[in-house]
Amino acid sequence: MSFVFRLCPCLNKRFKANAASDSSNPQAANDVVDTFDLFFDLHSLQLATNFFSELNQLGHGGFGPVYKGLMPNGQEVAVKKLAVESRQGNREFTNEVKLLLRIQHKNLVTLYGCCAEGPEKMLVYEYLPNKSLDHFLFDKRKSPSLDWATRFKIVTGVARGLLYLHEEAPIRIIHRDIKASNVLLDEKLNAKISDFGLARLFPADDTHMQTFKISGTHGYMAPEYAMRGYLSVKTDVFSYGILVLEIVSGRKNHDRLLGEEADLLNHAWKLYQAGKIMDLIDPSLGKYNGDEAAMCIQLGLLCCQASISDRPDMNAVHLMLSSDSFTLPRPSKPGIQGRVGRWTTTSSSAFTHTNATSATKASVGSSIIDDFSRNSISTSSFDEGR
Incomplete structure (x- = not known):
């Protein structure tokens, strides 16, 4: 019960804000009361999910399983159920509720409420029928459905969501676990950032902090955070850069098909140095906008630079994506990368993680390719596909 009492002020504030926003429309106000009844009782969620039937299960993460539910009013929801034995999940649960009740954006998943009865x-979230980005991107049967226009829309959508978290939300938030499986897709394949269990708040005007508790997914983590516990908005920027390279290439950031290093970031860097960055583009795409694809690859490399100060912030990233005349600077060498696996550590030198290998160093050398702007390449030469 203590958990519920701690959340009550936040829940009431959220409820009143949503009710006030639609006070001029009586029907809308009734809908708000219905939708934002933020405490769900256990029995109603059991009925909605057919008692958490395997047939209703949408997936399973570190927090626990996620189920599709159908509420009595016909509303579809996604119910994330904390694994009872998960100690870390209990902290993540509390963290996610407190955060998502304070923020709202079209590129962030919407939290409808929570349930806390006994153990x-x-x-309870909005239900997104297309699950997560990785279900499409890394499945060769489904990836062709992500045409270039859709992929670019996802790249832009995630950027907008991160810009909101870093600069526009009531308090600065570092997500700490940006990756393909944490980007959900709605019925129109619009991107929504999810899973705020590992997110950190930055009070006042703080821009960085030092921590000895490292949490995230290896392979997406910025080297200064993974190695030294240095956390800042540029930590998310690095993860975003990896995600962009995955979206353009259709490959996971650790892919055995890339050879001994099996590292997408290093592979992209080598292609960039050799003037062959278009070779990174997913061959299943068919037609695509060459200017945008080249710009996204260069942007991904800029976000993954080893030097923290050289990485753009999300405001600059959004400007690059939305401007037709913005010329991107040359990226410098990327940070160290390694194999994927969600992990945590309680010291900056003692890592405990899953499926992780020692990182490989990026190639060093000056770029020999021209800078790209969105108008610097003739699209006709790439629109015919490969």
């Missing part, structure tokens, strides 16, 4: 703790 059972659940989060």
Whole structure:
């Protein structure tokens, strides 16, 4: 019960804000009361999910399983159920509720409410029918459905969501776990950032902090954070850069098909140095906008630079994506990368993670390719596909 009492002020504030926003429309106000009844009782969620049937299960993460539910009013929801034995999940649950009740954006998943009865703790979200980006991107049967226009829309959508978290939300938030499986897709394949269990708040005007508790997914983590516990908005920027390279290439950031290093970032850097960055583009795309694809690859490399100060912030990233005349600077060498696996550590030198290998160093050398702007390449030479 103490958990519920701690959340009550936040829940009431969120409820009043949503009710006030639609006070001029009586029907809308009724809908708000219905939708934002933020405490769900366990029995109603059991009925909605057919008692958490395997047939209703959408996936399973570090927090626990996620189920599709159908509420009595016909509303579809996604119910994230905390694994009872998960100690870390309990902290993530509390963290995610407190954060998502304070923020709202079209590129962030919407939290409808929560359930906390006895040992059972659940989060109730909007249901997104297309699940997560990785279900499409890394499945050769489904990836062709992500045409270039859709991929670019996802790249832009994630950037907008991160810009909101870093600069526009009531308090600065570092997500710490930006990756393809944490980008959900709605019915129109618009991107929504999810899973705020590892997110950190930055009070006042703080821009960085030092921490000895490292949490995230190896392979997406900025080297200064993974190695030294240095956390800043540029930590998310690095992860975003990896994600962009994955979206353009259709490859996971650690892919055995890339050879001994099996490292997408280093592979992209070598292609960039050799003036062959278009070779990184997913061959299943068919037609695509060459200017945008080249710009996205260079942007991904800029976000993954080893030097923290050289990486753009999300405001600059959004400007690069939305401007037709913005010329991107040359990226410098990228940070160290390694194999994927969600992990945590309690010291900057003692890592405990899953499926992780020692990192490989990026190639060093000056770029021999021209800078790209969105108008610097003739699109006709790439629109015919490969």
